[in-house]
Amino acid sequence: MSVTVVCPGSFDPATAGHLDVFERAAARFDRVVVAVLGNPNKQGTFTVAERCELIAAETAHLDNLEVDRFEGLLVDYCRAHGIDLVCKGIRGAADMDYELQMAQMNRRVGGVETVFVSASPEHTFLSSSLIKEVVRGGGEVTGLVPPRIAEALHRRLG
Ligand code: PNS
Numbered sequence: 001m002s003v004t005v006v007c008p009g010s011f012d013p014a015t016a017g018h019l020d021v022f023e024r025a026a027a028r029f030d031r032v033v034v035a036v037l038g039n040p041n042k043q044g045t046f047t048v049a050e051r052c053e054l055i056a057a058e059t060a061h062l063d064n065l066e067v068d069r070f071e072g073l074l075v076d077y078c079r080a081h082g083i084d085l086v087c088k089g090i091r092g093a094a095d096m097d098y099e100l101q102m103a104q105m106n107r108r109v110g111g112v113e114t115v116f117v118s119a120s121p122e123h124t125f126l127s128s129s130l131i132k133e134v135v136r137g138g139g140e141v142t143g144l145v146p147p148r149i150a151e152a153l154h155r156r157l158g
C-alpha cells in the first residue's frame with residue numbers, strides 16, 4: 001500500500017524546523033505533499049507563490065515530495081486529492097493542545113487522520129513569526145532558516 005501524507009501550514013516562511021519535518025516525513029512515507037495555505041483575507045510577508053517556491057527549492061532533493069497550495073478547508077483539499085493522512089510537527093505542549101483539537105476536527109468533519117512528528121530538540125523554539133521579528137530587528141538567523149530563506153527575509157524585511 002502506498003501512503004501519501006499532506007503537511008499543511010502557512011510557512012511564511014518555512015523554518016529549519018518545518019524543513020526537518022518534511023525531510024523526515026519523506027523518509028517514512030511514499031509521497032509527501034506540502035500544502036501551503038493561501039488566505040485571500042490575510043496578506044503575509046511572502047506571497048503563497050513565493051512560499052511555495054522557497055520550499056520547492058529547499059526540498060528539490062526529495063523525489064517523493066511536492067509542493068502545492070490550498071484555500072479553504074484542509075479536509076476539502078484532502079478529499080479532492082484522495083489523501084486521508086495529515087502529518088504535522090509538534091514543538092511542545094502548546095502545539096499539542098491546538099494540533100490535537102484540529103486533528104480531532106479534521107477527523108470528525110473529513111475522516112482525515114493526523115500523525116505527529118516530534119520536532120527535533122534544536123528546533124523547538126523556532127517559529128516563522130519569531131524569526132521575522134529577529135530579522136526586522138537586525139538579528140542573526142543563521143541556522144534557523146536555510147541561507148536562501150534568510151536572504152529572502154533580509155530582502156523583504158531587513
Ligand atoms: O502553520 P500553521 O499556520 O499553524 O497551519 C495551520 C493550518 C494551515 C494547518 C490550519 O490552519 C488549516 O488547516 N487551515 C485550513 C482551514 C481549515 O481546514 N480549518 C479547520 C481546521 S480544524
